[in-house]
Amino acid sequence: VVQLSPAFRGVVGQGRSIGWLHRAIGAGAIAHAYIFEGPAGVGKHTTAKAFVKAIMCKASGCGHCHDCIRIERGTHADAFQIVPDGVTLGIEQIREIQHQVMLKPVEGSRKFFILDEAESMTTQAANAFLKTLEEPPPGVTFILVTSNVHAMLPTILSRAQRLSFNPIPPADVSALLQQRFGVDRDQAELATRVGSGVVGKALALGRGEGMERRKEILALAADLPVLDSLDLMSSVEGIASGIKKPLAEAKAARKKETQDSRETAVSSSHASFIARTLEQRAKREFAQRERQQFEDVLSTFESWFRDIMVTAEGVPELVMNLDRSEEIRRRSEYLTSEQAVGCIEAVERARRMIRRNVNPQLALEAMLFDMQECDKCSV
Ligand SMILES: [Zn+2]
DSSP states (O other), X not given: OOOOOXXXXXXXXXXXXXXXXXXXXXXXXXXXXXXXXXXXXXXXXXXXXXXXXXXXXXXXXXXXXXXXXXXXXXXXXXXXXXXXXXXXXXXXXXXXXXXXXXXXXXXXXXXEEEETTGGGBOHHHHHHHHHHXXXXXXXXXXXXXXXXXXXXXXXXXXXXXXXXXXXXXXXXXXXXXXXXHOOOHHHHHXXXXXTTTOHHHHHHHHTTTTHHHHHHHHHXXXXXXXXXXXXXXXXXXXXXXXXXXXXXXXXXXXXXXXXXXXXXXXXXXXXXXXXXXXXXXXXXXXXXXXXXXXXXXXXXXXHHHHHHHHHHTTOGGGOSOGGGHHHHHHHXXXXXXXXXXXXXXXXXXXXXXXXXXXXXHHHHHHHHHHHHHHHHTTO
């Protein structure tokens, strides 16, 4: 058994990629460019940071030293995490990166650049970046993270080592929740089904996070036929502020946390590069987290009507919300599968609205009114 760097312990179900990176570190054969590709939510970015920690930390990625903490936060002077500034990663951002690439490392002998959503590089940006990959400066390593490798230039792919990250089988997620986190079996099965293969989500659910909101939403879905429009609007208001308030607090806390990046910057251009990448990252991350949470709310509603539909169709073993199967069975007796499908279509419309940047609260409200229309005729 190979003793893995502690940094990799937080990554789940990617043994092959991790073993490979681990051996590369052991052999001192760090490539100048990697592509980490695979579906969203399977640990690509987490592995990228773990890899950098395993190399830069004096204790191979202990997770709690000054280096590890700064790598985690993105404030390390020699380890940058770049996200697209907008819809695409443009030429200006690549030029900035190229400028930083030419400067010597501040603290050690290596520099890392993790580029998330690397597929969003514009053609112009990708061609500029290719020049850097063709003549890689010593000690610099790029990690290009993408969930859509087919959208990347073949010329870039051919100059990097490619690691594939696989979706994690539900049985593995459930086993992990039980063995490593001591979650009981029913709770683990439920979290795995509801988390639909995204390990982070299943872990959070397994620990009970998000379970309160889920309960609240399933109760709302069950009560839909009897709610008046005022009840409905105040429920939506409650859900929205339950999402936005904690995010606003986390955002303020993050701002404080990143102040220390100024201490390690070597020049004002270096300081402003770090500050800018952090700001772009925070902006994107919090917008994504908000959208994701609204999408989770939609998925919970969807799972309720989907469960009613499969029960009405005589396949109750496909029910996701195992803890509510009795209530779902009762509902399925007087809601037809056509009506359930109507409600699921309302979810799909709301999802499209949110993706088109419609205010999520409004999209949610519209969805519930639509559902009531479908649902009401059954009462
Ligand atoms: Zn460390």
